[in-house]
Amino acid sequence: METTVFDTALGTFGIGWTADGVARLQLPGLDADDMVEWINSKDAVPGEPTRAVEAVINLIEDYAEGNVVEFRDVRLDLQGVPEFHRRAYELLLDYGWGQTTTYGELARALGDVTLSRAVGQAMGSNPIPLIIPCHRVLASNGKTGGLSAPGGAESKLRMLALEGVAVGAPAGQMTFGF
Template sequence: METMIFDTALGAFGIGWTEAGVARLQLPGLAPDALVARINRDGAAPGDPSRAIAAVIDRIEDYAEGERVDFADVPLDLGAVSDFNRRCYALLLEIGWGATTSYGALARQLGDVGLSRAVGAAMGANPVPLIIPCHRVLASDGKAGGFSAPGGAESKRRMLALEGVEPGVPAGQLGFGF
Protein backbone atom coordinates (compact mmCIF):
# COMPACT_ATOMS: atom_id res chain seq x y z
CA MET A 1 0.00 0.00 0.00
CA GLU A 2 1.22 3.46 -0.89
CA THR A 3 0.40 6.52 1.20
CA MET A 4 0.49 10.27 1.18
CA ILE A 5 -0.13 13.04 3.69
CA PHE A 6 -1.67 16.26 2.43
CA ASP A 7 -2.88 19.51 3.94
CA THR A 8 -6.43 20.82 3.75
CA ALA A 9 -8.46 23.61 5.33
CA LEU A 10 -9.43 21.09 8.05
CA GLY A 11 -5.86 19.99 8.70
CA ALA A 12 -3.56 17.23 7.51
CA PHE A 13 -5.14 14.06 6.08
CA GLY A 14 -3.43 10.77 5.33
CA ILE A 15 -4.51 8.53 2.45
CA GLY A 16 -3.48 4.99 1.55
CA TRP A 17 -4.22 3.20 -1.70
CA THR A 18 -3.64 0.03 -3.64
CA GLU A 19 -4.20 -0.77 -7.30
CA ALA A 20 -7.83 -1.54 -6.40
CA GLY A 21 -8.50 1.88 -4.83
CA VAL A 22 -8.44 3.85 -1.60
CA ALA A 23 -7.85 1.48 1.32
CA ARG A 24 -7.29 3.88 4.18
CA LEU A 25 -7.99 7.50 5.08
CA GLN A 26 -6.88 9.26 8.23
CA LEU A 27 -8.84 12.33 9.25
CA PRO A 28 -7.09 15.42 10.65
CA GLY A 29 -6.28 15.81 14.30
CA LEU A 30 -3.18 13.74 14.95
CA ALA A 31 0.23 15.22 15.62
CA PRO A 32 2.44 15.03 12.50
CA ASP A 33 4.57 12.10 13.76
CA ALA A 34 1.48 10.18 14.87
CA LEU A 35 -0.19 10.78 11.49
CA VAL A 36 2.84 9.43 9.62
CA ALA A 37 2.99 6.37 11.89
CA ARG A 38 -0.75 5.68 11.61
CA ILE A 39 -1.07 6.00 7.82
CA ASN A 40 2.14 3.98 7.21
CA ARG A 41 1.31 1.10 9.58
CA ASP A 42 1.45 -2.53 8.48
CA GLY A 43 4.17 -2.01 5.91
CA ALA A 44 2.58 0.86 3.98
CA ALA A 45 5.01 3.43 2.60
CA PRO A 46 4.86 6.88 1.00
CA GLY A 47 4.26 6.88 -2.73
CA ASP A 48 3.25 9.02 -5.66
CA PRO A 49 -0.50 9.06 -6.27
CA SER A 50 -1.91 8.02 -9.62
CA ARG A 51 -4.15 10.48 -11.44
CA ALA A 52 -7.20 8.75 -9.96
CA ILE A 53 -5.89 9.06 -6.38
CA ALA A 54 -4.80 12.65 -7.01
CA ALA A 55 -8.40 13.38 -8.10
CA VAL A 56 -9.69 11.90 -4.82
CA ILE A 57 -7.24 14.09 -2.90
CA ASP A 58 -8.53 17.13 -4.84
CA ARG A 59 -12.09 16.21 -3.83
CA ILE A 60 -11.10 15.90 -0.18
CA GLU A 61 -9.44 19.33 -0.36
CA ASP A 62 -12.63 20.73 -1.92
CA TYR A 63 -14.74 19.13 0.84
CA ALA A 64 -12.51 20.73 3.49
CA GLU A 65 -13.20 24.10 1.83
CA GLY A 66 -16.94 23.50 2.24
CA GLU A 67 -17.70 22.53 -1.35
CA ARG A 68 -20.42 19.98 -2.01
CA VAL A 69 -18.56 16.77 -2.86
CA ASP A 70 -19.78 13.26 -3.64
CA PHE A 71 -17.41 10.36 -2.99
CA ALA A 72 -19.81 7.54 -3.93
CA ASP A 73 -17.89 6.68 -7.12
CA VAL A 74 -14.42 6.54 -5.53
CA PRO A 75 -12.83 3.11 -6.09
CA LEU A 76 -12.21 1.46 -2.73
CA ASP A 77 -10.09 -1.47 -1.63
CA LEU A 78 -12.15 -3.06 1.16
CA GLY A 79 -10.54 -6.48 0.85
CA ALA A 80 -9.72 -6.61 4.57
CA VAL A 81 -13.24 -5.56 5.63
CA SER A 82 -15.85 -8.05 6.87
CA ASP A 83 -18.95 -8.77 4.77
CA PHE A 84 -21.22 -7.21 7.42
CA ASN A 85 -19.20 -3.99 7.46
CA ARG A 86 -19.19 -3.87 3.64
CA ARG A 87 -22.99 -4.15 3.66
CA CYS A 88 -23.17 -1.27 6.18
CA TYR A 89 -20.80 0.84 4.09
CA ALA A 90 -22.74 0.16 0.88
CA LEU A 91 -25.88 1.53 2.51
CA LEU A 92 -24.00 4.48 3.90
CA LEU A 93 -22.62 5.43 0.50
CA GLU A 94 -26.22 6.21 -0.49
CA ILE A 95 -26.44 8.95 2.18
CA GLY A 96 -25.46 12.10 0.33
CA TRP A 97 -24.15 15.52 1.25
CA GLY A 98 -26.12 17.20 4.02
CA ALA A 99 -28.23 14.11 4.76
CA THR A 100 -28.02 11.93 7.84
CA THR A 101 -29.26 8.60 9.08
CA SER A 102 -29.14 6.78 12.40
CA TYR A 103 -27.52 3.59 13.62
CA GLY A 104 -31.00 2.12 14.07
CA ALA A 105 -32.13 3.08 10.57
CA LEU A 106 -29.11 1.37 9.04
CA ALA A 107 -29.74 -1.68 11.24
CA ARG A 108 -33.36 -1.83 10.02
CA GLN A 109 -32.16 -1.66 6.43
CA LEU A 110 -29.90 -4.59 7.24
CA GLY A 111 -32.92 -6.50 8.51
CA ASP A 112 -32.84 -6.15 12.31
CA VAL A 113 -32.89 -3.05 14.53
CA GLY A 114 -31.04 -5.21 17.05
CA LEU A 115 -27.95 -4.77 14.87
CA SER A 116 -27.62 -1.10 15.93
CA ARG A 117 -24.55 -1.76 18.08
CA ALA A 118 -22.97 -3.82 15.31
CA VAL A 119 -23.60 -0.92 12.92
CA GLY A 120 -21.89 1.38 15.43
CA ALA A 121 -18.92 -0.98 15.59
CA ALA A 122 -18.76 -1.00 11.77
CA MET A 123 -18.72 2.80 11.74
CA GLY A 124 -15.88 2.80 14.29
CA ALA A 125 -13.91 0.38 12.12
CA ASN A 126 -14.44 2.35 8.89
CA PRO A 127 -11.05 2.40 7.14
CA VAL A 128 -11.97 5.32 4.86
CA PRO A 129 -14.02 7.83 6.88
CA LEU A 130 -15.37 10.77 4.90
CA ILE A 131 -15.33 8.75 1.67
CA ILE A 132 -17.60 6.25 3.43
CA PRO A 133 -19.46 9.00 5.32
CA CYS A 134 -19.77 7.54 8.83
CA HIS A 135 -19.94 11.12 10.13
CA ARG A 136 -23.50 11.18 8.73
CA VAL A 137 -24.68 8.49 11.15
CA LEU A 138 -26.35 9.97 14.23
CA ALA A 139 -27.71 8.61 17.48
CA SER A 140 -31.45 7.88 17.70
CA ASP A 141 -32.06 11.27 19.37
CA GLY A 142 -30.47 13.10 16.43
CA LYS A 143 -27.35 14.00 18.39
CA ALA A 144 -23.86 13.37 17.08
CA GLY A 145 -23.17 10.26 19.10
CA GLY A 146 -19.66 8.83 19.06
CA PHE A 147 -16.92 9.23 16.49
CA SER A 148 -13.66 7.31 16.50
CA ALA A 149 -11.63 9.92 14.61
CA PRO A 150 -9.26 12.31 16.39
CA GLY A 151 -11.34 14.96 18.12
CA GLY A 152 -14.27 12.55 18.58
CA ALA A 153 -17.80 13.92 18.31
CA GLU A 154 -16.50 17.48 17.88
CA SER A 155 -14.80 16.44 14.62
CA LYS A 156 -18.06 14.82 13.51
CA ARG A 157 -20.01 18.02 14.28
CA ARG A 158 -17.44 20.10 12.36
CA MET A 159 -17.75 17.85 9.29
CA LEU A 160 -21.54 17.94 9.46
CA ALA A 161 -21.48 21.74 9.83
CA LEU A 162 -19.60 21.95 6.51
CA GLU A 163 -22.64 20.17 5.02
CA GLY A 164 -25.16 22.46 6.74
CA VAL A 165 -26.20 19.89 9.37
CA GLU A 166 -26.41 20.64 13.08
CA PRO A 167 -26.93 17.42 15.04
CA GLY A 168 -29.65 17.58 17.67
CA VAL A 169 -31.55 20.42 15.99
CA PRO A 170 -35.02 19.40 14.81
CA ALA A 171 -35.47 19.50 11.03
CA GLY A 172 -36.59 22.89 9.78
CA GLN A 173 -35.14 24.80 12.74
CA LEU A 174 -31.49 24.98 11.71
CA GLY A 175 -31.87 28.35 10.00
CA PHE A 176 -33.72 29.87 12.95
CA GLY A 177 -31.12 28.97 15.57
CA PHE A 178 -33.54 27.37 18.08
Protein backbone atom coordinates (compact mmCIF):
# COMPACT_ATOMS: atom_id res chain seq x y z
CA MET A 1 0.00 0.00 0.00
CA GLU A 2 1.17 3.50 -0.82
CA THR A 3 0.25 6.54 1.25
CA THR A 4 0.34 10.29 1.44
CA VAL A 5 -0.87 13.02 3.76
CA PHE A 6 -2.58 16.22 2.67
CA ASP A 7 -4.00 19.36 4.24
CA THR A 8 -7.64 20.45 4.07
CA ALA A 9 -9.84 23.07 5.70
CA LEU A 10 -10.63 20.44 8.39
CA GLY A 11 -6.97 19.57 9.01
CA THR A 12 -4.47 16.99 7.79
CA PHE A 13 -5.76 13.71 6.35
CA GLY A 14 -3.82 10.56 5.55
CA ILE A 15 -4.78 8.26 2.68
CA GLY A 16 -3.56 4.82 1.63
CA TRP A 17 -4.25 3.04 -1.65
CA THR A 18 -3.48 -0.07 -3.65
CA ALA A 19 -4.01 -0.89 -7.31
CA ASP A 20 -7.57 -1.93 -6.31
CA GLY A 21 -8.55 1.40 -4.72
CA VAL A 22 -8.50 3.40 -1.49
CA ALA A 23 -7.69 1.09 1.42
CA ARG A 24 -7.14 3.45 4.34
CA LEU A 25 -8.11 6.97 5.37
CA GLN A 26 -7.17 8.79 8.54
CA LEU A 27 -9.27 11.76 9.59
CA PRO A 28 -7.65 14.90 11.01
CA GLY A 29 -6.73 15.01 14.67
CA LEU A 30 -3.18 13.70 14.81
CA ASP A 31 -0.13 15.93 14.69
CA ALA A 32 1.91 15.71 11.48
CA ASP A 33 4.46 13.16 12.77
CA ASP A 34 1.80 10.89 14.26
CA MET A 35 -0.26 11.11 11.05
CA VAL A 36 2.68 10.00 8.94
CA GLU A 37 3.50 7.20 11.39
CA TRP A 38 -0.13 5.96 11.50
CA ILE A 39 -0.79 6.08 7.76
CA ASN A 40 2.49 4.25 7.07
CA SER A 41 1.87 1.47 9.59
CA LYS A 42 1.30 -2.15 8.53
CA ASP A 43 3.81 -2.25 5.68
CA ALA A 44 2.57 0.90 3.93
CA VAL A 45 5.07 3.24 2.30
CA PRO A 46 4.88 6.87 1.16
CA GLY A 47 3.96 7.14 -2.50
CA GLU A 48 3.00 9.49 -5.28
CA PRO A 49 -0.80 9.58 -5.72
CA THR A 50 -2.18 8.29 -9.01
CA ARG A 51 -4.68 10.40 -10.93
CA ALA A 52 -7.51 8.38 -9.35
CA VAL A 53 -6.16 9.00 -5.85
CA GLU A 54 -5.66 12.70 -6.65
CA ALA A 55 -9.32 12.83 -7.65
CA VAL A 56 -10.31 11.35 -4.26
CA ILE A 57 -8.06 13.85 -2.45
CA ASN A 58 -9.76 16.65 -4.40
CA LEU A 59 -13.18 15.34 -3.31
CA ILE A 60 -12.03 15.27 0.33
CA GLU A 61 -10.68 18.83 0.03
CA ASP A 62 -14.01 19.95 -1.44
CA TYR A 63 -15.89 18.17 1.36
CA ALA A 64 -13.73 19.90 3.98
CA GLU A 65 -14.67 23.27 2.44
CA GLY A 66 -18.37 22.47 2.87
CA ASN A 67 -19.16 21.51 -0.71
CA VAL A 68 -21.70 18.74 -1.27
CA VAL A 69 -19.62 15.72 -2.22
CA GLU A 70 -20.54 12.10 -2.86
CA PHE A 71 -17.95 9.35 -2.49
CA ARG A 72 -20.19 6.54 -3.77
CA ASP A 73 -18.12 5.97 -6.92
CA VAL A 74 -14.69 5.87 -5.24
CA ARG A 75 -12.99 2.53 -5.81
CA LEU A 76 -12.27 0.83 -2.49
CA ASP A 77 -9.89 -1.94 -1.52
CA LEU A 78 -11.53 -3.84 1.32
CA GLN A 79 -9.24 -6.88 1.25
CA GLY A 80 -9.04 -8.41 4.69
CA VAL A 81 -12.26 -6.75 5.88
CA PRO A 82 -14.77 -9.25 7.31
CA GLU A 83 -17.77 -10.02 5.10
CA PHE A 84 -20.32 -8.68 7.60
CA HIS A 85 -18.45 -5.36 7.76
CA ARG A 86 -18.34 -5.17 3.96
CA ARG A 87 -22.09 -5.71 3.79
CA ALA A 88 -22.70 -2.96 6.37
CA TYR A 89 -20.37 -0.58 4.50
CA GLU A 90 -22.10 -1.36 1.20
CA LEU A 91 -25.46 -0.34 2.69
CA LEU A 92 -23.98 2.76 4.24
CA LEU A 93 -22.61 3.97 0.90
CA ASP A 94 -26.23 4.66 -0.11
CA TYR A 95 -26.46 7.42 2.52
CA GLY A 96 -25.41 10.67 0.92
CA TRP A 97 -24.63 14.16 2.10
CA GLY A 98 -26.77 15.14 5.08
CA GLN A 99 -28.52 11.77 5.40
CA THR A 100 -28.28 9.73 8.57
CA THR A 101 -29.32 6.32 9.77
CA THR A 102 -29.04 4.38 13.02
CA TYR A 103 -27.12 1.30 14.03
CA GLY A 104 -30.48 -0.47 14.42
CA GLU A 105 -31.72 0.54 10.97
CA LEU A 106 -28.55 -0.81 9.36
CA ALA A 107 -28.86 -4.00 11.40
CA ARG A 108 -32.47 -4.39 10.28
CA ALA A 109 -31.41 -3.88 6.65
CA LEU A 110 -28.79 -6.61 7.20
CA GLY A 111 -31.56 -8.93 8.30
CA ASP A 112 -31.66 -8.78 12.10
CA VAL A 113 -32.12 -5.77 14.38
CA THR A 114 -30.23 -7.64 17.13
CA LEU A 115 -27.08 -7.08 15.04
CA SER A 116 -26.94 -3.43 16.15
CA ARG A 117 -23.82 -3.98 18.26
CA ALA A 118 -22.14 -5.83 15.39
CA VAL A 119 -22.95 -2.87 13.14
CA GLY A 120 -21.35 -0.60 15.76
CA GLN A 121 -18.25 -2.78 15.74
CA ALA A 122 -18.13 -2.61 11.94
CA MET A 123 -18.37 1.18 12.05
CA GLY A 124 -15.64 1.31 14.71
CA SER A 125 -13.39 -0.80 12.48
CA ASN A 126 -14.04 1.21 9.32
CA PRO A 127 -10.65 1.59 7.59
CA ILE A 128 -11.95 4.33 5.27
CA PRO A 129 -14.04 6.77 7.34
CA LEU A 130 -15.70 9.67 5.52
CA ILE A 131 -15.60 7.80 2.20
CA ILE A 132 -17.49 4.98 3.94
CA PRO A 133 -19.57 7.50 5.91
CA CYS A 134 -19.73 5.93 9.36
CA HIS A 135 -20.15 9.45 10.80
CA ARG A 136 -23.72 9.31 9.42
CA VAL A 137 -24.68 6.43 11.74
CA LEU A 138 -26.34 7.60 14.94
CA ALA A 139 -27.62 5.93 18.09
CA SER A 140 -31.35 5.16 18.18
CA ASN A 141 -31.96 8.15 20.46
CA GLY A 142 -30.58 10.51 17.79
CA LYS A 143 -27.34 11.08 19.71
CA THR A 144 -23.97 10.71 18.03
CA GLY A 145 -22.84 7.36 19.30
CA GLY A 146 -19.10 6.97 18.92
CA LEU A 147 -16.41 7.56 16.35
CA SER A 148 -13.10 5.77 16.59
CA ALA A 149 -11.18 8.49 14.73
CA PRO A 150 -9.14 11.13 16.56
CA GLY A 151 -11.50 13.60 18.17
CA GLY A 152 -14.17 10.91 18.55
CA ALA A 153 -17.73 12.18 18.84
CA GLU A 154 -16.57 15.80 18.45
CA SER A 155 -15.17 14.97 14.98
CA LYS A 156 -18.41 13.22 14.12
CA LEU A 157 -20.41 16.27 15.18
CA ARG A 158 -18.18 18.55 13.08
CA MET A 159 -18.67 16.43 9.96
CA LEU A 160 -22.42 16.17 10.53
CA ALA A 161 -22.71 19.93 11.14
CA LEU A 162 -20.78 20.53 7.91
CA GLU A 163 -23.49 18.48 6.17
CA GLY A 164 -26.31 20.41 7.87
CA VAL A 165 -27.32 17.62 10.24
CA ALA A 166 -28.65 18.60 13.65
CA VAL A 167 -27.73 15.78 16.00
CA GLY A 168 -30.68 14.90 18.16
CA ALA A 169 -33.08 15.20 15.22
CA PRO A 170 -34.65 11.94 14.10
CA ALA A 171 -32.35 9.90 11.88
CA GLY A 172 -32.74 10.84 8.25
CA GLN A 173 -33.65 14.44 9.09
CA MET A 174 -31.46 17.47 8.70
CA THR A 175 -31.86 21.11 9.58
CA PHE A 176 -32.94 23.57 6.97
CA GLY A 177 -32.01 26.78 8.79
CA PHE A 178 -35.55 28.16 9.11
